[in-house]
Amino acid sequence: MSIVAAYHDDGSGLPLSGGARAAILLLALGSTGAARILKHLSSDEIRILKDSASALPPIAPEQIDELVDEFHESFKKGPGLDGPARQMSELLQSALNPDEYRALFPDAAIEHERATNEQIDIWEALADMEGAAIAAKLSGEHPHLVAVILSRVSADLASTIVREFSPAFRNDVMRRILSLKPLALSVGKLFESHLRLTYLSASDSGSETTSHAFLAEIINRMDKEQAEALIDAIRVNRPSDAEALQRLLFAFQDLPILPVKSRLTLFDTLPIDVTILALRGAPDDIKECVLSSLGARNRRMVESELGQSANVQKSEIEGARRRIANEALRLAGDGKLALRDEGDE
Numbered sequence: 233m234s235i236v237a238a239y240h241d242d243g244s245g246l247p248l249s250g251g252a253r254a255a256i257l258l259l260a261l262g263s264t265g266a267a268r269i270l271k272h273l274s275s276d277e278i279r280i281l282k283d284s285a286s287a288l289p290p291i292a293p294e295q296i297d298e299l300v301d302e303f304h305e306s307f308k309k310g311p312g313l314d315g316p317a318r319q320m321s322e323l324l325q326s327a328l329n330p331d332e333y334r335a336l337f338p339d340a341a342i343e344h345e346r347a348t349n350e351q352i353d354i355w356e357a358l359a360d361m362e363g364a365a366i367a368a369k370l371s372g373e374h375p376h377l378v379a380v381i382l383s384r385v386s387a388d389l390a391s392t393i394v395r396e397f398s399p400a401f402r403n404d405v406m407r408r409i410l411s412l413k414p415l416a417l418s419v420g421k422l423f424e425s426h427l428r429l430t431y432l433s434a435s436d437s438g439s440e441t442t443s444h445a446f447l448a449e450i451i452n453r454m455d456k457e458q459a460e461a462l463i464d465a466i467r468v469n470r471p472s473d474a475e476a477l478q479r480l481l482f483a484f485q486d487l488p489i490l491p492v493k494s495r496l497t498l499f500d501t502l503p504i505d506v507t508i509l510a511l512r513g514a515p516d517d518i519k520e521c522v523l524s525s526l527g528a529r530n531r532r533m534v535e536s537e538l539g540q541s542a543n544v545q546k547s548e549i550e551g552a553r554r555r556i557a558n559e560a561l562r563l564a565g566d567g568k569l570a571l572r573d574e575g576d577e
Contacts, residue, residue, distance in 0.1 A: 249544060250505045251284035253299060259285065260296050280548070354427045355384055363392025371397060374466075379408035380415065380423065448480035452557065456485055482560050482571050484510065484553035488521045490560065494569035495525040498560050504530055508537045509552035512544060 258266045258281060270278060358366060358381075370378045370393065382390040382405065394402050415423060451459045459481065467474035487495065499507060499522065507526070511519050511534065519538075523531050563569045 249284065249542070249548070250509065251280045251548060252288060253303075255281045255285040255288065256291055256296060256299055257303060260300070276551070280551075283545075354424050358385055358427070359389060363389055364396055367393045367396035371401065375401065375404045376408050377423075378405045379412055381427070383409055383412055448477050451477065451481055452483060452561065456483055459483070479571075480561075482557055482564070484514075484557050485518070486571075487518055487556075489572060491570055491573050492525075494560075494563075494571070495521070497569045498556070498563060499525045501563070502556060502559060504533060506552045506555055508534050509544065509549055510556050511538060512542065512549050 258269065261269070273281075366389075370381065373381075382393065385393075394405065397405065451462060463474050463477060463481075466477065482490075490498065507522060507530075511522060514522075523534060526534060560569065560571065564571050
């Protein structure tokens, strides 16, 4: 697998792929500078950088200077701070150790406790809990989620838990265990985060909403046909849950149903190279939907780039599309846009 950048026709230009450009900048920083950046990247992003570098030809010093200058210009014209208070808190927590942060900000005890919970092995924590207490919370979860949990705990604990379930719920869960498939790494992390929130948090409030949000995060990472099939299956027996989930779902293919004002807000926050990458191979209706949400200058830039051939991997395109969908969900969660017109709810 290789991620090959697109080059200008004369072969003298810099690669157009974001992954290839990032790889060049990282190499230019050297091991010390790169190490400070790599710790903030996901494993998928690090793999993309390595694959991008493997496809690069020798890069001349003047090309590196050109790329650094472009990066500097882009940074100067980059987006503003969408949440200064939150961003400053995150910056200070990453720069200071927990004791220093608590000494400066005594009210941060809750934040520190949450960060500590993230380091706890959820499966060890569950093993120390009473089976009846776990069953009481699991009875409100979707049976498939319960099946995944039971497959990860000891047989003794699992048997204690299932004895507390109603016969119908217990049978449904056990049938699902037989057909379980391993969770993808990203989904597994979301799953464990949900368990920490539900079982290590002192409060039980909002557990139903949390379950819907968690299941929606999983469904949003599925293919559209699979997601629709799952919602239809849930709607048969739990129509209210299906409607609650439907309101939390959004994928790249749903951009045409996003209200115009919301589309403008969304694409105003996204880097232009992400938009270009996501639109490669996209249906015409989605391309026009996105292009109509851009300013005149950005629209010309995107149309120009899409008019040129580029050797880009499908995984890069899918990653850009997921980023757009995730940004829409984040902004909706912050109340900055609506995923659907009120009449469509």
